[in-house]
Amino acid sequence: MLRSYLRLVVFALGLLVGVQVPGFIEAYDRHVEARRLEAQEGLQGFRETARRFFSGDMAALVEHYRNSEDAVFQSDAQSIERLVERARILELEWRAMQGPWYARVWHLAFRADRSLIAEVWRSYHFQVLLSPAAIAWGLGCALVLAWLVELAGLLLFRLAGGRRHRSRRRRLA
Incomplete structure (x- = not known):
């Protein structure tokens, strides 16, 4: 009887973990989109400068800043380069x-x-979604976890x- 309850607990745990998958995917997607838009906004002025003076080539703008005699421009070259890389x-x-x-899912996992992922995880709030995708993920994870534990x-x-205990019981019967 205890074994049956343990199976139910493992199944329920798998179900609860599984319903988190679609919520986390959605949270990651929203986080990335918000950061992407923020990065594009932060680069807007530099892109305009690159468009006006370097035919839109951001690498040429960064190189121009880097080769400048002015130490402030040289320092800004590194900052702009980081912004461009983050946006990419x-x-x-x-x-x-x-x-x-x-x-x-494959992308998030590997x-x-x-x-x-760490940023999203720190701000993620566990939730029980009852969408078809969450239910499917929940049942799938529950079955896989139950099967693995079994x-x-x-x-x-x-x-x-x-095996020895079974063979001993057979001999006794």
Whole structure:
């Protein structure tokens, strides 16, 4: 009986973890989009300068600042370069999050920017969504977790000599 309750607890835990997946994906997507728009806004003035004097080439603008005799411009070159790189990373992240659900999950699991994931995780609020996607994720995670725990328990039982006890019971019967 205790084993049945433990199975239910494992299943419920998997269900609760699984329903978080769509919420976290959505939170990550919103976070990346907001940061991307912020980065674009921050670069707007520099892009306008690059358009006017360097045919829109931001690298040429950064190089011009870097080669300037003025120490302030040289210092700003590094700042602008960081802004441009951040905007590029955010644009790539945003594009990756525009694909189908399985591509988004794969990207978040294996390719997403870890600093962005950490930012989202720190501000993420656990929630129980009842959308079809959340229910599907919840049931899928619950079944996989229950199956893995059951498999691990069976393996441990076999390693601990579970076979000998069965064969002894058969001999006694």
